Amino acid sequence: xxxxxxxxxxxxxxxxxxxxxxxxxxxxxxxxxxxxxxxxxxxxxxxxxxxxxxxxxxxxxxxxxxxxxxxxxxxxxxxxxxxxxxxxxxxxxxxxxxxxxxxxxxxxxxxxxxxxxxxxxxxxxxxxxxxxxxxxxxxxxxxxxxxxxxxxxxxxxxxxxxxxxxxxxxxxxxxxxxxxxxxxxxxxxxxxxxxxxxxxxxxxxxxxxxxxxxxxxxxxxxxxxxxxxxxxxxxxxxxxxxxxxxxxxxxxxxxxxxxxxxxxxxxxxxxxxxxxxxxxxxxxxxxxxxxxxxxxxxxxxxxxxxxxxxxxxxxxxxxxxxxxxxxxxxxxxxxxxxxxxxxxxxxxxxxxxxxxxxxxxxxxxxxxxxxxxxxxxxxxxxxxxxxxxxxxxxxxxxxxxxxxxxxxxxxxxxxxxxxxxxxxxxxxxxxxxxxxxxxxxxxxxxxxxxxxxxxxxxxxxxxxxxxxxxxxxxxxxxxxxxxxxxxxxxxxxxxxxxxxxxxxxxxxxxxxxxxxxxxxxxxxxxxxxxxxxxxxxxxxxxxxxxxxxxxxxxxxxxxxxxxxxxxxxxxxxxxxxxxxxxxxxxxxxxxxxxxxxxxxxxxxxxxxxxxxxxxxxxxxxxxxxxxxxxxxxxxxx
Amino acid sequence: xxxxxxxxxxxxxxxxxxxxxxxxxxxxxxxxxxxxxxxxxxxxxxxxxxxxxxxxxxxxxxxxxxxxxxxxxxxxxxxxxxxxxxxxxxxxxxxxxxxxxxxxxxxxxxxxxxxxxxxxxxxxxxxxxxxxxxxxxxxxxxxxxxxxxxxxxxxxxxxxxxxxxxxxxxxxxxxxxxxxxxxxxxxxxxxxxxxxxxxxxxxxxxxxxxxxxxxxxxxxxxxxxxxxxxxxxxxxxxxxxxxxxxxxxxxxxxxxxxxxxxxxxxxxxxxxxxxxxxxxxxxxxxxxxxxxxxxxxxxxxxxxxxxxxxxxxxxxxxxxxxxxxxxxxxxxxxxxxxxxxxxxxxxxxxxxxxx
Numbered sequence: 001x002x003x004x005x006x007x008x009x010x011x012x013x014x015x016x017x018x019x020x021x022x023x024x025x026x027x028x029x030x031x032x033x034x035x036x037x038x039x040x041x042x043x044x045x046x047x048x049x050x051x052x053x054x055x056x057x058x059x060x061x062x063x064x065x066x067x068x069x070x071x072x073x074x075x076x077x078x079x080x081x082x083x084x085x086x087x088x089x090x091x092x093x094x095x096x097x098x099x100x101x102x103x104x105x106x107x108x109x110x111x112x113x114x115x116x117x118x119x120x121x122x123x124x125x126x127x128x129x130x131x132x133x134x135x136x137x138x139x140x141x142x143x144x145x146x147x148x149x150x151x152x153x154x155x156x157x158x159x160x161x162x163x164x165x166x167x168x169x170x171x172x173x174x175x176x177x178x179x180x181x182x183x184x185x186x187x188x189x190x191x192x193x194x195x196x197x198x199x200x201x202x203x204x205x206x207x208x209x210x211x212x213x214x215x216x217x218x219x220x221x222x223x224x225x226x227x228x229x230x231x232x233x234x235x236x237x238x239x240x241x242x243x244x245x246x247x248x249x250x251x252x253x254x255x256x257x258x259x260x261x262x263x264x265x266x267x268x269x270x271x272x273x274x275x276x277x278x279x280x281x282x283x284x285x286x287x288x289x290x291x292x293x294x295x296x297x298x299x300x301x302x303x304x305x306x307x308x309x310x311x312x313x314x315x316x317x318x319x320x321x322x323x324x325x326x327x328x329x330x331x332x333x334x335x336x337x338x339x340x341x342x343x344x345x346x347x348x349x350x351x352x353x354x355x356x357x358x359x360x361x362x363x364x365x366x367x368x369x370x371x372x373x374x375x376x377x378x379x380x381x382x383x384x385x386x387x388x389x390x391x392x393x394x395x396x397x398x399x400x401x402x403x404x405x406x407x408x409x410x411x412x413x414x415x416x417x418x419x420x421x422x423x424x425x426x427x428x429x430x431x432x433x434x435x436x437x438x439x440x441x442x443x444x445x446x447x448x449x450x451x452x453x454x455x456x457x458x459x460x461x462x463x464x465x466x467x468x469x470x471x472x473x474x475x476x477x478x479x480x481x482x483x484x485x486x487x488x489x490x491x492x493x494x495x496x497x498x499x500x501x502x503x504x505x506x507x508x509x510x511x512x513x514x515x516x517x518x519x520x521x522x523x524x525x526x527x528x529x530x531x532x533x534x535x536x537x538x539x540x541x542x543x544x545x546x547x548x549x550x551x552x553x554x555x556x557x558x559x560x561x562x563x564x565x566x567x568x569x570x571x572x573x574x575x576x577x578x579x580x581x582x583x584x585x586x587x588x589x590x591x592x593x594x595x596x597x598x599x600x601x602x603x604x605x606x607x608x609x610x611x612x613x614x615x616x617x618x619x620x621x622x623x624x625x626x627x628x629x630x631x632x633x634x635x636x637x
Numbered sequence: 638x639x640x641x642x643x644x645x646x647x648x649x650x651x652x653x654x655x656x657x658x659x660x661x662x663x664x665x666x667x668x669x670x671x672x673x674x675x676x677x678x679x680x681x682x683x684x685x686x687x688x689x690x691x692x693x694x695x696x697x698x699x700x701x702x703x704x705x706x707x708x709x710x711x712x713x714x715x716x717x718x719x720x721x722x723x724x725x726x727x728x729x730x731x732x733x734x735x736x737x738x739x740x741x742x743x744x745x746x747x748x749x750x751x752x753x754x755x756x757x758x759x760x761x762x763x764x765x766x767x768x769x770x771x772x773x774x775x776x777x778x779x780x781x782x783x784x785x786x787x788x789x790x791x792x793x794x795x796x797x798x799x800x801x802x803x804x805x806x807x808x809x810x811x812x813x814x815x816x817x818x819x820x821x822x823x824x825x826x827x828x829x830x831x832x833x834x835x836x837x838x839x840x841x842x843x844x845x846x847x848x849x850x851x852x853x854x855x856x857x858x859x860x861x862x863x864x865x866x867x868x869x870x871x872x873x874x875x876x877x878x879x880x881x882x883x884x885x886x887x888x889x890x891x892x893x894x895x896x897x898x899x900x901x902x903x904x905x906x907x908x909x910x911x912x913x914x915x916x917x918x919x920x921x922x923x924x925x926x927x928x929x930x931x932x933x934x935x936x937x938x939x940x941x942x943x944x945x946x947x948x949x950x951x952x953x954x955x956x957x958x959x960x961x962x963x964x965x966x967x968x969x970x971x972x973x974x975x976x977x978x979x980x981x982x983x984x985x986x987x988x989x990x991x992x
Binding site (some may be wrong): 194 | 708740742743744745746749752753756780783784787797811812815817818820821823848856887888890899962971
């Protein structure tokens with residue numbers, strides 16, 4: 001059975017219409033629209049940072065010229081309208097015609113190879129820039145050809161550059177520019193592909209001659225029906241983290257120049273940055289961060305597709321996008337579409353499964369035993385039970401197992417808040433130092449305790465699936481894939497489609513374990529050990545009988561001021577954290593205010609939370625120090 | 638009519654014949670032999686060196702490439718040290734060159750570094766150059782073979798490999814997160830993701846390498862996929878196991894037509910070589926106007942991957958792979974299963990045998 005969730009279907013489809021059918025407009029609206037409305041996406045360098053699978057490439061593909069023309073071609077299709085609106089908000093479409101000629105250039109290893117050549121840095125830099133420009137030109141013309149516009153129909157409006165610069169680019173005619181780009185690309189590709197690069201003095205003239213089309217091109221004039229339109233060229237350098245850090249810095253500096261009229265975006269993973277700069281991107285407010293070697297951050301529009309800023313809003317937004325994406329993917333699967341099952345949300349039962357009578361009786365015995373051990377009177381217990389009974393969760397009624405687990409927590413809290421019972425007679429029933437209240441945190445803690453004590457389902461429903469994805473589209477799809485697979489199997493066997501909570505939990509936790517086992521990125525052993533140690537500590541605190549931390553802990557907090565000294569105190573720890581954050585094992589939550597102090601939280605990612613049985617709710621953290629965290633930075637537990 | 642493939646009549650010898658060849662041919666007094674081999678943890682590291690030293694004696698010179706990976710476990714380093722000491726005992730004048738597989742920023746540079754190391758040797762002083770692939774990774778031995786074939790004018794170029802598919806299975810690579818072209822194997826029509834022609838990807842399926850192969854798939858973005866399965870194989874059920882292990886990828890990801898499976902003799906590199914060339918010939922006619930591009934990913938047994946190498950050399954096919962960040966080896970299990978060394982195979986690629 002073909003399961004598009006197993007991989008991102010957007011990576012596979014070649015047809016524009018098929019791609020558009022899978023795309024949700026939400027990320028465009030969330031990340032780009034506000035910059036598009038005031039042209040900040042096109043008049044300066046745009047750097048988009050994000051984790052692998054966060055959707056950078058998908059977003060970029062949508063801006064490519066053939067995609068935009070396909071969207072305009074199908075503008076009467078109702079399901080495409082939100083996308084059209086999103087792109088219009090970004091200034092990519094105006095008056096029903098495209099305003100941009102965008103090409104996404106994936107930076108493969110060829111570009112990084114240039115760094116290995118035995119030439120001075122200036123020469124390597126020149127080769128890299130020439131190759132980037134030549135391939136961009138080829139990409140633009142390929143897109144135009146794909147939409148039926150031949151090179152001879154294309155004309156370039158110059159920035160007013162010198163005649164020599166225009167000539168070096170191949171003139172202003174489409175055919176001339178294309179021919180010259182092909183020549184430059186061939187020359188440099190020959191050097192990149194050689195087993196041993198030629199010595200510097202043997203480099204061909206074609207590869208080393210001045211070639212600066214980005215300095216010359218202002219607009220392309222292309223036919224659109226009966227008339228001609230001007231489109232602004234946009235180059236999107238995807239996966240820029242593949243470059244050597246010095247190449248990345250040099251390229252960024254080059255693209256930073258305001259005199260360039262070509263719009264330019266750089267899409268990169270966050271781990272291209274050195275550890276201190278990578279972490280400072282997340283520690284500082286949006287717009288203030290600096291790239292390596294670049295001090296004019298105001299010259300850059302920086303967009304971070306990594307959790308920061310208003311996290312509640314981000315979670316809501318991600319849930320919306322993920323559900324939309326899941327439904328679009330489901331509708332691609334004949335097994336589901338033919339049965340009109342196109343909402344994943346409705347297929348994941350979002351109801352608790354209560355313990356069996358025997359297990360509930362066992363739990364009741366445990367509660368009674370705790371009551372006796374803590375020397376709490378029956379009357380007090382009944383009063384606490386009445387408090388529990390009066391609590392109403394947001395959805396549904398409390399089951400007996402939940403009531404008992406909540407009561408158990410209250411008994412322990414009561415015991416903590418009363419003086420040592422040894423000083424009083426057995427029948428004493430002192431009032432607690434602080435009144436006991438029953439709220440959502442007690443309920444959440446009770447559910448978590450039931451997971452660990454009785455394996456009662458805790459992770460189920462579409463919202464848990466979204467929250468476990470660390471706001472990462474690819475992680476969401478890979479987690480959802482296993483659930484979709486199971487549902488499809490049920491359909492084939494003629495059973496009801498919906499997955500019960502227990503099945504969902506089992507599948508999700510198995511997959512989380514497999515993900516962690518399959519992690520492969522730099523410093524992975526260190527990251528795995530650190531995650532293991534942090535998760536075990538969080539779990540131990542979360543399972544304290546009085547649940548003092550409420551819903552549970554899933555983060556490690558260090559005072560913000562102390563954390564900011566990380567790069568000087570322990571660069572090795574910074575390196576491990578950089579990769580942990582870049583690959584969603586940990587999320588950095590800076591400037592978190594709690595107990596009149598400002599903390600920086602290292603929150604475990606959704607996958608470790610699932611694997612170690614931690615709450616998906618945010619905010620619960622254990623207090624720590626940088627020194628302690630340094631002891632966790634090792635390759636084996 | 639297509640010309641006869643270059644290695645259609647390639648000389649391939651096994652075990653006893655290889656020893657006889659070494660004794661009768663390489664031991665001739667006028668011969669000067671250069672052995673290029675791995676100096677790593679692989680248990681096959683020392684075998685060919687021992688045989689050559691026995692027969693060639695002092696006319697044997699050696700270059701041992703020691704692959705360095707940043708995350709290598711200390712146990713592997715210890716094994717490598719022991720193997721290297723043994724190699725140097727046999728060829729005391731040998732050069733040992735460390736080859737960094739990754740740059741500090743984790744770019745893959747092993748192939749380029751290995752070619753650099755080999756190019757520094759005075760190759761023209763040798764009559765015979767032997768590359769022993771047994772303990773070298775593909776990212777290193779493919780570019781070195783290509784380089785030797787390019788620069789050799791009068792020399793004989795030989796490839797030795799100790800064929801132990803079970804050992805290949807026991808040495809488990811931890812894949813790096815990016816797929817890339819093997820150095821020197823980029824093909825002729827530009828970078829893989831940019832090419833226009835119809836791309837056919839021929840991956841060699843290997844147990845436990847789903848992640849690596851999937852990474853390659855995403856990089857290659859092929860129009861069609863024909864997985865290569867070893868058959869006949871040392872384990873007759875291996876093709877079935879592999880189909881089961883790759884069921885998700887083949888159905889949901891790569892969308893492999895069940896008729897598109899290539900079977901190749903696990904012990905016969907020329908079988909795969911010929912199969913790939915036949916496929917290429919057939920596609921050239923079909924995609925005459927559009928263009929056809931075959932992309933290879935030989936990550937399985939060493940011997941079978943040599944077949945893919947020959948095809949890539951002859952037709953300039955791109956070879957895409959995922960470099961190993963480190964290797965996981967259960968040496969106890971390896972020792973248990975490896976009671977006798979595998980078959981030593983010799984391929985004579987260039988030189989006086991071909992006139």
